[in-house]
Amino acid sequence: MDTYNSFDSNKVFTQKNICCALTIAGTDPSGGAGIHADLKTFQELKVYGMSVITSVVAQNTTGVQDVHHLPIDFVSQQFDSVLTDIPVHAFKTGMIATVEMMKVIKEKVENLHIPYVLDPVMVATSGDALIDKEARNYLREHLLPLTTLVTPNIPEAEFITGKSIETIEDMEDVAKVIVHQYGAGAALVKGGHLTGDAIDILYDGEDMYTYTAERIHTKNTHGTGCTYSAAITSYLGQGVPLPEAVDKSKQFITNAIKHAFPLGSGNGPTNHFAARMEAVK
């Protein structure tokens, strides 16, 4: 995919050379997570970003205050508006709160045959639940088999597999279970919730890859999972192979955390702009 990654003011854009990515997720009016984080990431990585909103969430850096799920028909309509008009080269899903909503999404995406990154959002950084229990089970059984990559953090990987995770070996074991038992295309188990270096494990069904970054001592990690999975989606949409897409995205998220904004009185948001500037230095 030829994208506008190196900007040339003389370049002529056509439908064929713009990489378009879609996020299907909930909102964050405070701008750090969900759709807002995804679109900021797409923009910084030179991908044309689009969105289907599942739930409107009243939240900020301190937690979730209220949630309003959009009517199923309206979620469906948003898909049709995008898919009947603009090409999509890769997509990701974040917060999908109910089984009914997951069913609609499954129906819409199962015939797309483009990279699909599933961030199995279950709980916000603040600890507030974002999807119901039935939906967690449905996600495991019906959405995982459709994915190119699923990106659970430690509690999410523990829920999906029913195994407890304390070591890197545990992360490798659950990554294998997620791929071989639940049918995900690949699994990226994120170690943000462990101690020591921030280590993530990727298993693609054949090889195991380890991504290590120094742990940054900050409480400002609101939206890290969203930003990371949106970055991977951006690179996959541009045709970058999965292990390299994760490597580039790991650098992006690490820099976004390193320069995170000390905004709000809770967990502040990551800095997408600084992450891109570090990448082009």
Ligand SMILES: Nc1ncnc2c1ncn2[C@@H]1O[C@H](COP(=O)(O)OP(=O)(O)O)[C@@H](O)[C@H]1O
């Ligand atoms: N304090 C930190 N310093 C450096 N990297 C971190 C830190 N916290 C999380 N990460 C990294 O951020 C990414 C998102 O991970 P994580 O926080 O586990 O996901 P989630 O937001 O879904 O809970 C992973 O690459 C993880 O290793």
Ligand SMILES: Cc1ncc(COP(=O)(O)O)c(N)n1
């Ligand atoms: C709408 C929405 N989606 C996802 C998250 C999780 O955020 P995080 O990346 O911090 O786990 C969130 N807080 N809100």
